[in-house]
Structure formats: C-alpha cells, structure tokens
Amino acid sequence: MLRKKEKQIVSDFEHRKADPAGPSEISEAYDLGEAETFGKLMLRMFRENKLSAVSLLVILLMILCTILAPVLTPYGETDMDLLNRLQPPSGDHWLGTDEGGRDVLTRLLYGSRVSLMVGIVPTLLSMVLGALLGVMAGYFGKWTDTVIMRLADIVLAFPSMLLAMVIMYTLGGGLFNVFLTLTLMNWGSVARIARSETLRLKKSEFVEAARSIGVSKWKIIFRHILPNCLPTLIVLFTLNVPAAILTESSLSFLGLGIQPPGASWGLMVNMGRQFLYNAPWLSFVPSAAIMVAVLSFNFLGDGLRDVLDPRLRKQ
Amino acid sequence: MKRIVQALLVLLLVSLMLFVMLRIVPGNPVAVLMGEHANQATIDRLTAELGLDQPIHVQFFRYLSGAVRGDFGTSYSLGKPVSELMGTAFVNTLLLSLAAALFAWITGGLCGLLAAIRKNSIPDRLFMGFSLLGISMPVFMVAMILQYVFAYWLHWVPISGTADWRSFILPAVALGWNSAGSIARLVRSALLDTLEEDYIDTARAKGLGKSGVLFRHALRNTMLPTVTMMALQLSALLSGAVITETVFSINGIGRLAVQAITARDIPLLQGTVLFSTAIVIFGNLVADFLYTVLDPRTRKEA
Amino acid sequence: MEEALIQEKVLNKENLSQEKTLVIENLCAGFPARRGEVRVLDHVSLSVPKGKITGLVGESGCGKSMTARAVMNLIRHPGRVTGGRILLEGRDLLSMRKKERRMLQGREIAMIFQDPMSSLNPVMKVGKQVDEAVLVHEHVTHAEAKRRTLEMLEAAGVPDPERRYHSYPHQLSGGLRQRIMIAMAMVCRPKLLIADEPTTALDVTVEAQILDLMKEMSAKGTAVLLISHNLGAIARVCDDVSVMYAGKIVEQADICTLFDRPRHPYTRGLLSAVSSLRDGSEVLSVIPGHVPNLARLPAGCSFSPRCSCRGKECMEKTPEMREISPGHRIRCLWEEPGKKPGEKELETEGLAAE
Numbered sequence: 001m002l003r004k005k006e007k008q009i010v011s012d013f014e015h016r017k018a019d020p021a022g023p024s025e026i027s028e029a030y031d032l033g034e035a036e037t038f039g040k041l042m043l044r045m046f047r048e049n050k051l052s053a054v055s056l057l058v059i060l061l062m063i064l065c066t067i068l069a070p071v072l073t074p075y076g077e078t079d080m081d082l083l084n085r086l087q088p089p090s091g092d093h094w095l096g097t098d099e100g101g102r103d104v105l106t107r108l109l110y111g112s113r114v115s116l117m118v119g120i121v122p123t124l125l126s127m128v129l130g131a132l133l134g135v136m137a138g139y140f141g142k143w144t145d146t147v148i149m150r151l152a153d154i155v156l157a158f159p160s161m162l163l164a165m166v167i168m169y170t171l172g173g174g175l176f177n178v179f180l181t182l183t184l185m186n187w188g189s190v191a192r193i194a195r196s197e198t199l200r201l202k203k204s205e206f207v208e209a210a211r212s213i214g215v216s217k218w219k220i221i222f223r224h225i226l227p228n229c230l231p232t233l234i235v236l237f238t239l240n241v242p243a244a245i246l247t248e249s250s251l252s253f254l255g256l257g258i259q260p261p262g263a264s265w266g267l268m269v270n271m272g273r274q275f276l277y278n279a280p281w282l283s284f285v286p287s288a289a290i291m292v293a294v295l296s297f298n299f300l301g302d303g304l305r306d307v308l309d310p311r312l313r314k315q
Numbered sequence: 316m317k318r319i320v321q322a323l324l325v326l327l328l329v330s331l332m333l334f335v336m337l338r339i340v341p342g343n344p345v346a347v348l349m350g351e352h353a354n355q356a357t358i359d360r361l362t363a364e365l366g367l368d369q370p371i372h373v374q375f376f377r378y379l380s381g382a383v384r385g386d387f388g389t390s391y392s393l394g395k396p397v398s399e400l401m402g403t404a405f406v407n408t409l410l411l412s413l414a415a416a417l418f419a420w421i422t423g424g425l426c427g428l429l430a431a432i433r434k435n436s437i438p439d440r441l442f443m444g445f446s447l448l449g450i451s452m453p454v455f456m457v458a459m460i461l462q463y464v465f466a467y468w469l470h471w472v473p474i475s476g477t478a479d480w481r482s483f484i485l486p487a488v489a490l491g492w493n494s495a496g497s498i499a500r501l502v503r504s505a506l507l508d509t510l511e512e513d514y515i516d517t518a519r520a521k522g523l524g525k526s527g528v529l530f531r532h533a534l535r536n537t538m539l540p541t542v543t544m545m546a547l548q549l550s551a552l553l554s555g556a557v558i559t560e561t562v563f564s565i566n567g568i569g570r571l572a573v574q575a576i577t578a579r580d581i582p583l584l585q586g587t588v589l590f591s592t593a594i595v596i597f598g599n600l601v602a603d604f605l606y607t608v609l610d611p612r613t614r615k616e617a
Numbered sequence: 618m619e620e621a622l623i624q625e626k627v628l629n630k631e632n633l634s635q636e637k638t639l640v641i642e643n644l645c646a647g648f649p650a651r652r653g654e655v656r657v658l659d660h661v662s663l664s665v666p667k668g669k670i671t672g673l674v675g676e677s678g679c680g681k682s683m684t685a686r687a688v689m690n691l692i693r694h695p696g697r698v699t700g701g702r703i704l705l706e707g708r709d710l711l712s713m714r715k716k717e718r719r720m721l722q723g724r725e726i727a728m729i730f731q732d733p734m735s736s737l738n739p740v741m742k743v744g745k746q747v748d749e750a751v752l753v754h755e756h757v758t759h760a761e762a763k764r765r766t767l768e769m770l771e772a773a774g775v776p777d778p779e780r781r782y783h784s785y786p787h788q789l790s791g792g793l794r795q796r797i798m799i800a801m802a803m804v805c806r807p808k809l810l811i812a813d814e815p816t817t818a819l820d821v822t823v824e825a826q827i828l829d830l831m832k833e834m835s836a837k838g839t840a841v842l843l844i845s846h847n848l849g850a851i852a853r854v855c856d857d858v859s860v861m862y863a864g865k866i867v868e869q870a871d872i873c874t875l876f877d878r879p880r881h882p883y884t885r886g887l888l889s890a891v892s893s894l895r896d897g898s899e900v901l902s903v904i905p906g907h908v909p910n911l912a913r914l915p916a917g918c919s920f921s922p923r924c925s926c927r928g929k930e931c932m933e934k935t936p937e938m939r940e941i942s943p944g945h946r947i948r949c950l951w952e953e954p955g956k957k958p959g960e961k962e963l964e965t966e967g968l969a970a971e
Binding site (some may be wrong): 150153154157158159161162165166167168169170242246249250253254255256269273276277280283284287288290291294295298 | 324325326328329332336337339450451452453454455456459460462467551554557558561562569572573576579584587591592595596
C-alpha cells in the first residue's frame with residue numbers, strides 16, 4: 001500500500017497547478033467558462049490531452065483482443081507442439097513458441113483475459129466495497145467509523161505483496177482466489193479516501209439542506225454523497241487497476257497466482273524465465289504487454305484527473 | 316505519543332489477524348510436513364510438542380509472549396529458530412534496500428530537479444518519460460532486462476547471489492527503479508509549486524540570483540513532502556523486495572517469505588510477515604514525525 | 618507618437634525642478650494570448666521624487682501591481698515588458714544587463730508585498746531572512762549582518778528584536794510580519810521602496826502605524842511608491858497620486874489637487890463613493906458597470922462604457938494624457954471633464970484629504 005500512498009502524494013502535487021498566466025490581474029482577462037456536462041468534459045480531456053485519448057484507445061483495443069481471442073488466432077490456448085519448441089518469431093508464429101510448443105501470441109491473447117480482467121474486476125469490486133464502507137464510516141461516525149477504519153488500517157499496514165501472498169496461502173491458488181485476494185487488498189485505501197470525502201461533503205450546504213427537510217440517511221448517502229465522491233473514485237479506479245495488474249502478475253510470477261496450464265502474463269514471464277538466455281522473448285513479450293497496459297491506465301488516469309479534479313476544487 | 320499507541324495497537328491486531336488467517340487453512344501442517352507415510356502417533360506427538368493442539372487463543376498468547384522476547388518459534392522446514400533466519404536475511408535486505416534507496420533518491424532527485432528547472436523543454440520531457448517508465452515497468456521486467464543485458468550479455472556484473480558488492484548493483488537498480496520514478500515526479504511537482512510561491516518573489520526582490528533562490532529557499536520547502544516520501548519508500552523497500560530477491564537469488568526477508576509459503580512453514584511465514592509489517596508501521600510513524608520536525612509550522616508552541 | 622513627445626517634454630520640465638528617483642516612461646507590458654497580445658500596461662508614465670511618497674491607485678486588475686513588478690523584474694512568464702523605459706536615478710533598468718540589474722535589486726530598489734505571511738519563507742527564521750538581504754549585496758560577516766538586522770528591526774518598530782530574530786513567520790502577528798518585511802527591504806538603505814498593498818492584509822490600527830513608518834522613511838530620503846486600492850491610506854501619507862484604470866494612467870496630480878479638484882470621471886466616481894459613506898447619504902454612490910476584460914477592451918476610451926458624461930467621440934477616439942494645470946494631468950477628451958457641453962458641473966464637495 002505504500003506504493004499507492006506514494007502515488008497519491010505525487011498525483012496530489014502534480015495537479016495543484018498554479019494559474020499559468022501569472023498574477024491574478026491577468027487571470028481576470030480570461031473568459032469564465034460555462035458549466036460543462038460530462039460529455040463535454042470527456043471531449044475536452046481528449047482534446048487537451050492526446051495521450052489519454054490514445055491510452056483509452058489502446059485499452060479498448062486490448063479489451064477487444066481479450067474478447068476476440070479465439071477469432072484472432074488459429075491456435076488453441078493450450079495446443080502443444082513439442083516438435084516446435086522455443087522457436088523464435090516467424091511467419092507461422094508471430095511471436096514464437098514457448099517451451100511446450102504453444103504459440104506465444106495465442107497465449108498472450110488468452111492471457112490478456114486473465115490479466116486484464118484481474119486488473120479491472122477486483123478493482124471495481126474493491127471500489128464498491130471500499131466506497132460503501134468508507135462513506136458509512138464517514139457519515140455515521142463513532143463506532144462504525146472506529147471499527148471500519150481499524151480494519152482498513154490493518155489491511156493497509158501490510159506490505160502489499162506479502163499481504164497478497166498470505167491471503168493466497170489461506171485461500172489456496174486459482175483464478176477465483178486471485179480475484180478475491182485483490183479485492184480484499186485494495187478496499188482499504190478506497191475506504192480512507194471515501195471517508196475523507198464524506199467528511200468534507202457532510203459539512204456542505206446541500207447535505208444540510210437535505211437533512212433539514214427530513215431525507216433519510218441512506219437516501220442522502222446514495223443520492224448526494226456517493227455521486228459527489230464519484231469523480232475522485234473514477235480517477236482512483238484508473239490508478240488502482242495498474243496496481244492490480246502488477247500484483248497479479250507478480251503473484252503469478254512467484255508461482256502463487258494463476259497456475260499452469262492456465263495463461264496469464266505474469267505466469268508467462270515466470271515460465272519464460274528459465275529460458276531467459278536462449279529465448280528471451282518468452283519473458284519480454286508478456287512483460288511488455290503488462291507495461292503497455294499499466295502505462296495506458298496511468299495516462300488515462302492522469303488525463304481524467306486533469307479534467308475532473310480542478311472542477312472538484314472549485315466546488 | 317497517541318500515534319505510537321495507535322501504531323502498536325494496529326500491530327497487535329495485525330499479528331492477531333495473521334495468526335488466525337494462517338491457521339484456518341484446513342489440514343494439519345504437521346501431517347503435511349511429514350508426508351504420507353508418517354504414522355498417526357508420531358503426528359500426534361509432534362502436534363502436541365509444537366503446541367498445535369491447544370485452543371487458538373492460548374496459542375496466540377503463547378506466540379505473543381514469545382515474540383515480545385524475540386522468540387518467533389522454529390521454522391518447520393529449515394529447523395532453525397525463525398529469529399535467527401530472519402536476522403541473517405534482514406542484513407541482506409538492509410544492504411539491498413539502502414543501495415536501492417540511494418540509487419532511487421539520487422537519480423530521481425536529480426531528474427526531478429533538472430526537469431523542473433528546465434520546465435517544458437526537451438530534457439524535462441525526457442526525464443519525465445524515464446520516470447514514467449520507472450513507475451510502470453513491473454519489477455521483474457526491469458530485473459530481467461538488467462540481468463540479461465549487464466550480466467549475461469556484457470558480463471559486467473555477476474548474475475545473482477550476494478558474493479560481493481558488485482552483485483548488489485543490479486538488484487539495487489531494479490528495486491530502486493520504481494522509487495526513482497516516483498521521487499522524480501514528486502520533486503518536479505513540488506519544486507514547480509514552490510517556485511510559484513510569494514516568498515520566492517521576495518527572494519528575487521532581494522537580489523538573489525537563480526541558484527541562490529533555488530538552493531536557499533526553494534529546495535528547503537521542496538524537501539518537506541520529498542523527505543516524507545523517502546521515509547515511506549525506505550520502509551517499503553525494507554519490508555521485503557520479494558520479486559527482486561527472487562530474481563537475483565538474494566537471501567533476504569522477501570525471499571524467505573516466499574520460501575515459507577512454498578514449504579507451508581507457518582512460523583517462518585508468520586515471523587517474516589509480522590516483521591515486515593512492523594517495519595511498515597514504524598516507517599509511517601517516522602514519516603509523520605519527520606514532517607513535524609522539518610516543517611516549523613506543525614510544531615506545537617512551547 | 619504624439620503622446621510620447623508630450624510626455625517627454627512634460628517630464629523633462631519636471632525633472633529639472635526636482636530630483637526624481639524613479640521615472641517610468643511609456644511602459645508597456647502584456648502577455649501573448651490566444652486572441653493576440655493582451656496589453657496589461659499601456660504607456661504608463663509616472664515618477665517618484667526623492668524623499669516623497671507617490672501613490673498609485675486603482676481597482677484590482679488595473680495594472681498597478683504589474684507596474685511594480687515591471688520595475689522589480691518580477692513579471693512572471695509569459696508576461697513581459699514590451700516597451701518604454703524605467704529610469705532609476707537616470708539609469709534605464711530595462712536596457713541593463715541582467716546581472717547589473719540584479720545587483721540593484723535589494724540594494725537600491727526594494728519592494729514589500731501585500732501578504733507578509735506568504736511573502737516570508739515559512740521554514741526559515743525571520744532574522745536569517747533579513748540577514749540574507751545584507752549578505753547578498755555586501756561582503757560582511759554574519760555577525761555584522763545580524764547587527765544590522767537587529768538595528769533595522771528596531772527602527773521598524775519591532776519590539777524585543779533579539780527574540781523576534783529567532784522566530785518563524787507563523788509565530789508573529791500580521792503587523793509584525795509586515796514590519797519585518799519593511800526591515801528586510803530597508804536594511805540596505807535603498808533609494809526607492811515600492812510598497813504593493815502593504816496594509817491590505819492588516820487591521821486598521823496597525824495599518825496606520827505601518828503607514829506612519831513609511832512616512833518616517835521617506836522623510837529620511839527614500840522615495841516611496843505606494844500602491845493601494847485604499848484611498849484612505851493614500852490620502853494619509855502620499856504627496857502625489859496617479860490613478861490607473863485598465864492598464865492606463867487616467868489622472869495624475871498632487872494629493873491636495875486630486876482630492877479637491879478631481880477631473881477624470883473615474884477619479885470622481887471613486888472619490889464620491891468614499892465620501893458618500895462618510896456623509897451618511899442614503900444611496901451609496903457607485904460607478905455602474907464593471908472593470909473591463911483586458912483582452913476585450915472597448916474601442917475609444919477604456920472608461921467610456923461606465924462614464925456618466927461620455928459623448929459620442931469618447932467611444933471612437935482614444936484619449937491621450939494632457940496637462941490641464943501644472944502637475945495635473947488627465948486622460949480624457951472633454952475640455953472640461955465632468956461637464957457635458959451645456960450642463961452644470963457635477964456635484965463635487967470639498968473632498969479634502971484628512
């Protein structure tokens with residue numbers, strides 16, 4: 001979790017941008033913008049930050065690949081061809097073959113299913129869990145707050161890899177347990193952030209207004225507080241996904257995550273490690289894939305942050 | 316003071332949770348260790364010897380009282396006391412972490428500094444590009460590329476192990492790569508922010524030149540968040556660089572933990588994880604404390 | 618450029634009669650924006666005589682701070698000076714080499730800023746910050762610098778200077794901080810002090826003390842340029858005043874003339890707004906409209922949209938500065954401003970300074 005805290009500090013700093021034009025006198029010379037709808041916001045982001053636009057495209061492309069994997073490759077996921085082991089990239093096998101004669105490109109495509117889904121789904125789940133718990137802690141306070149935050153503290157105190165390893169040990173290996181592990185690991189930081197946002201929003205006028213006309217607590221939470229946490233949470237999501245992808249690949253790399261014959265990028269890297277010196281592509285290709293995925297989500301998150309956060313601050 | 320108490324409480328809860336989690340795994344670890352052919356009597360005897368037949372809260376209490384005295388039990392798979400194993404392992408981890416931290420802070424700091432000074436120019440974009448690579452490349456990727464290029468191909472350094480100081484170079488770089496990226500970005504942002512502040516104007520109005528402004532005013536303020544992050548990074552590094560140690564076969568805490576898991580060695584796993592978590596908790600405290608020391612605004616008035 | 622020639626003639630005449638520490642001639646500054654260059658300062662000319670306090674008045678955004686920053690070389694990128702001269706005792710600051718100019722700063726010209734809390738380095742002891750002002754310019758020992766600092770702190774009215782020397786900014790009150798800023802500025806005995814809204818962040822009583830302190834310093838020979846949007850402060854200490862609007866000077870006069878016989882409709886608007894408070898009149902006199910967007914200035918006179926006595930000409934022709942009596946200049950097209958042809962003069966009471 002310390003890596004995440006680091007990222008938080010860095011992102012916080014980067015986005016407190018001072019007025020680019022200089023002294024306040026000059027800033028008055030500029031137009032005041034109109035209020036922007038979500039659609040306009042997205043368009044502006046893509047216009048200003050070409051990198052996030054490209055990243056979004058890359059992500060969508062990758063997701064497309066995972067869905068269309070069977071169509072995109074003539075080989076099956078686990079088709080072995082022992083006569084053709086460890087072949088370098090060629091016309092038949094665009095990315096070569098691995099130690100079992102399996103086509104690397106195929107494994108990459110099928111592996112993307114695991115690696116990407118493991119990045120996205122558990123992060124989403126931990127977002128939901130963390131947001132709910134965090135908002136509850138912030139809104140209801142007292143015992144709920146103490147209990148939930150202590151739990152979050154415990155989860156956050158563990159070094160992330162070790163926590164993942166311990167949970168995997170307890171639950172056993174396999175895909176489902178990886179999902180569960182990642183979900184359980186990440187809800188803590190989400191909860192912390194959701195809680196501080198809630199505390200801030202609790203004092204705002206529209207919440208007071210809603211309370212004064214007798215709106216029930218849960219309705220306030222769902223109608224007012226959660227929607228206002230949304231921009232921060234969306235950005236957090238795009239920044240947590242790469243962390244999840246990295247964790248899964250690290251776990252699989254250590255042999256504690258996805259087990260063979262399944263495919264995941266991390267696992268491919270691990271298995272390719274033995275052949276690092278005669279068949280380096282076996283490890284480097286999936287590593288590169290991981291890096292591209294991580295970069296894309298990071299850029300997307302940065303772009304979203306640029307566009308969503310300044311608005312938040314003004315409010 | 317209150318924070319120290321809180322931290323200790325968290326540590327206690329952590330050890331409890333760890334304890335419980337490791338024991339709810341079905342199956343008797345002794346049986347697993349002994350294999351299929353052991354007879355029941357031996358299993359039962361060993362179980363009693365290791366105290367594993369006691370109710371769980373008793374076990375926990377015994378563990379705690381041992382831990383406080385420095386006794387973390389004996390490793391199932393390696394036979395030696397856990398504390399001894401951790402001791403030797405920690406030395407390696409410490410050396411590795413310090414090397415990685417130095418690399419990260421010096422390279423990262425310089426990159427961030429130079430990038431901020433020449434904002435929006437080519438060096439800036441280059442350095443920031445590097446830092447981006449730093450934080451997005453998975454550790455094993457960096458580690459393996461380094462191994463391949465510098466050890467295997469160029470033969471400049473040994474591939475793995477802890478033979479001499481040279482074998483620490485690659486792992487230090489691999490481990491520090493990520494932190495360097497973070498530091499670079501932070502320093503750049505913080506410095507740019509600081510340079511926008513009013514007191515920089517005052518300094519320039521006094522007649523200070525660029526370097527005077529930078530070194531005497533801007534940097535001091537930039538160091539505040541930077542040092543906090545450095546403290547956090549160091550504790551992250553110390554708490555076990557699992558992957559780096561595995562790739563480079565360095566006998567450190569992280570690798571020990573992995574071995575423990577593979578061997579289902581509960582005391583060892585418990586010891587290593589608890590130790591690492593304690594370091595993290597302690598690191599957070601230090602980071603908080605450092606901030607108070609460095610920023611006079613946060614000190615309570617006498 | 619007619620304007621430039623007139624300016625020069627007039628200024629030269631004045632230069633002969635009195636020693637001017639600071640002379641700003643036709644200063645232009647702006648920054649490039651999407652729609653072309655935005656002019657923040659448009660041919661600003663003013664002067665500060667030795668030993669006198671000159672005021673620069675105007676609303677927020679009119680360019681007064683920018684003027685100060687231009688003199689001090691503190692304009693932030695992408696803003697920049699695009700024309701004119703800034704003469705410090707005859708030497709043009711804008712054509713100097715960077716190093717030479719930097720040497721002057723802190724030593725011959727000094728500036729104090731609006732918010733002393735953010736203008737002092739929060740992690741450095743204040744004593745050290747004042748010391749720095751000495752050490753940058755003169756090769757003396759630290760002990761000597763500290764002695765001068767303490768001397769200056771006392772002169773600036775800081776009680777118990779020894780103790781305050783070791784304080785951090787956040788430990789001091791606003792008034793004290795501003796005194797420290799003043800000490801820091803004055804420790805090298807500069808010829809010119811620029812004070813940008815020095816009292817805006819302070820209480821009224823403290824404000825009075827700080828202003829009196831400035832008067833003391835000008836009596837000792839320092840020229841002071843006091844920038845403020847607070848007419849009361851200006852009235853209290855200034856010897857002459859320039860009024861700015863939308864990046865241009867619209868009226869210049871000595872203090873009594875300005876408050877007694879203001880000519881430019883903008884100045885009259887400002888003054889009547891203040892006096893209507895004092896009189897207890899029922900309706901607060903207001904200048905209608907709001908400050909224009911500098912990127913989209915109206916054609917003709919910048920003030921015309923809000924001017925109560927504008928004519929057709931005002932919206933087509935841009936007025937130049939002209940002298941209506943010795944030392945009194947305005948930027949307005951009407952022969953007798955304040956009065957449309959055929960109308961009675963606008964109400965102006967004796968708005969004498971306190």
